[in-house]
Amino acid sequence: MTSNPQMRKKIISVSELVKNYGSFHAVKSISFDVYEGEIFGLLGPNGAGKSTTLEIIETLRSKTSGKIIVDGIDLDENPSAIKKMIGVQLQTSGFYPGLNLVELIKLFGGLYNREVDPMALLKKVNLVDKAKNKSKELSGGQKQRFSIATTLINNPKIIFLDEPTTGLDPQARRNLWDLIREIRDNGTTVIITTHYMDEAEQLCDRIAIMDEGRIIKLDSPDKMIDELVESGFERPKQVKSANLEDVFIHLTGREMRDE
Numbered sequence: 616m617t618s619n620p621q622m623r624k625k626i627i628s629v630s631e632l633v634k635n636y637g638s639f640h641a642v643k644s645i646s647f648d649v650y651e652g653e654i655f656g657l658l659g660p661n662g663a664g665k666s667t668t669l670e671i672i673e674t675l676r677s678k679t680s681g682k683i684i685v686d687g688i689d690l691d692e693n694p695s696a697i698k699k700m701i702g703v704q705l706q707t708s709g710f711y712p713g714l715n716l717v718e719l720i721k722l723f724g725g726l727y728n729r730e731v732d733p734m735a736l737l738k739k740v741n742l743v744d745k746a747k748n749k750s751k752e753l754s755g756g757q758k759q760r761f762s763i764a765t766t767l768i769n770n771p772k773i774i775f776l777d778e779p780t781t782g783l784d785p786q787a788r789r790n791l792w793d794l795i796r797e798i799r800d801n802g803t804t805v806i807i808t809t810h811y812m813d814e815a816e817q818l819c820d821r822i823a824i825m826d827e828g829r830i831i832k833l834d835s836p837d838k839m840i841d842e843l844v845e846s847g848f849e850r851p852k853q854v855k856s857a858n859l860e861d862v863f864i865h866l867t868g869r870e871m872r873d874e
């Protein structure tokens with residue numbers, strides 16, 4: 616990605632977004648921008664307001680107040696134009712059990728009114744071998760890759776990934792990180808939520824940390840860590856230069872397998 620964010624185009628701009636559920640204030644006037652071509656992470660404990668915020672941008676939930684502009688389009692004025700340019704991950708559990716991957720892609724393409732080349736899409740996510748399999752016959756990692764493929768059907772400018780690597784083994788996670796980076800490098804902006812800090816650190820260009828409906832920090836992972844270190848923070852004991860995951864990957868290899 617470009618190192619100077621000032622030079623980059625804002626693809627999402629959220630200003631003073633508020634969401635109340637009755638008298639409960641779930642999102643308390645947050646503002647942030649996402650730049651075109653970055654992987655932007657939204658982190659925070661459960662209940663922080665992440666899903667609410669994302670679903671509002673995805674046009675799936677109404678807001679109480681605030682302004683959202685996606686690629687120059689005001690969400691209040693033209694939500695359907697926004698819907699057309701974003702890709703949202705579909706839950707694999709919702710896939711029709713009787714259809715194979717090619718048939719599912721054709722079906723979803725039809726929903727978007729798009730002519731899609733299923734094999735080209737499966738190639739992007741390394742699932743050509745599974746083209747004739749049903750989604751229930753896929754492993755966890757393969758299901759996630761297929762679910763990411765479904766976000767790309769309408770050739771979106773922005774995709775939203777909700778905890779895409781939860782429950783996967785280390786190889787499958789790294790494999791998915793490579794895929795997400797590739798999607799970003801091909802020009803798609805990626806918004807991701809995760810509970811894995813190593814994932815956020817490795818993958819995200821910038822991160823917003825939410826807590827109790829507010830953004831409490833927004834920066835690159837590197838800058839956040841440097842700032843903490845500069846403030847005098849030290850880990851209680853000397854950190855080893857490898858961790859158990861490194862041992863696991865070293866022993867079992869990082870190449871893709873039928874995970």
Ligand code: ADP
Nearest residue numbers: 636639641659660661662663664665666667668
């Ligand atoms: P996160 O994704 O960070 O876990 P959510 O956006 O799902 O957080 O939820 C934020 C807060 O809003 C939580 O306290 C949750 O209980 C509340 N909430 C979410 N959806 C609703 C709803 N439909 N009605 C009432 N409260 C809700």
